[in-house]
Amino acid sequence: MADCTIRIKKNGSAMVSGSFVVEDVDGNPYTIEGEAFLCRCGASQTKPFCDGSHKAAGFESAPHVGDTA
Ligand code: FES
Incomplete structure (x- = not known):
């Protein structure tokens, strides 16, 4: 089982949850x-x-694996 999960937010950050070190x-x-x-x-x-x-910057992302922005 993974110690953390990374969730890519649409047009925003990567949310990392769990126990980890950056x-x-x-x-x-x-x-x-x-x-x-x-x-x-x-x-x-x-x-x-x-x-x-990212909101003021107008950041647009590829929120799904395989998407290209
Ligand atoms: S993704 Fe939020 S400030 Fe860059």
Whole structure:
């Protein structure tokens, strides 16, 4: 059984739920128990986490596996 689930949100973040660690580019860990929303649009001021900026940025995504945006 997986320790976490990643759900791609339509035109938004990737919601990760479970028990996991996010490491930044320097390897600094963020231990998460519960949910985290990771930015996919590149506009967040709190990367790697989503801050809702994707709405103002007009981000459009491919929400299904195999879709191309
Ligand atoms: S996906 Fe939400 S700010 Fe980038």
